Amino acid sequence: MSLGSHANVYNTCLLILRDRGFKMHVEGELDDEGCYPTDLLWIAEKDGFRFMADNPIELLGLVGVYDHMQPSEDRPYWWRKEGEDVRDQIMSEAFPQGDAGDE
Structure with a gap:
């Protein structure tokens, strides 16, 4: 089975966030025709922490970081997990002939 990032997953993400006690809202401006904006925030x-994303899937992902790190206070870079650069490893494996920006 697979699951991809698509608008048809948005409501599930919002329901999960609501079930976890998060208060949610969006920010944006209606367009000239009174339609919902395409570039919502x-x-x-919850508990003094605020998460902002371009869509509900990303929002749930950021809350996943919060759940994993379990910060006790809002301090700078509370979300940072130390360790090797996994992104670079994955990119190097996928594109062994590519340039990792080391010019």
Whole structure:
């Protein structure tokens, strides 16, 4: 089975966030024809922490970082996990002839 990032997953992500006690809202401006904006900022808040993303899937992902790191206070870079650069490893494996920017 697989799952991909698509708008048809948005409501599930929002329901999960609501079930976890997050208060949510969006920010944006209606277009000239009164239609919903395409560039909304999705916001979830709980216990003094605020998460902002371009869509509900990303929002749930950021909350996943919060759940994993379990910060006790809002301090700078509370979300940072130390370790090797996994992104670079994955990119090097996928594109062994590519340039990793080391010019």
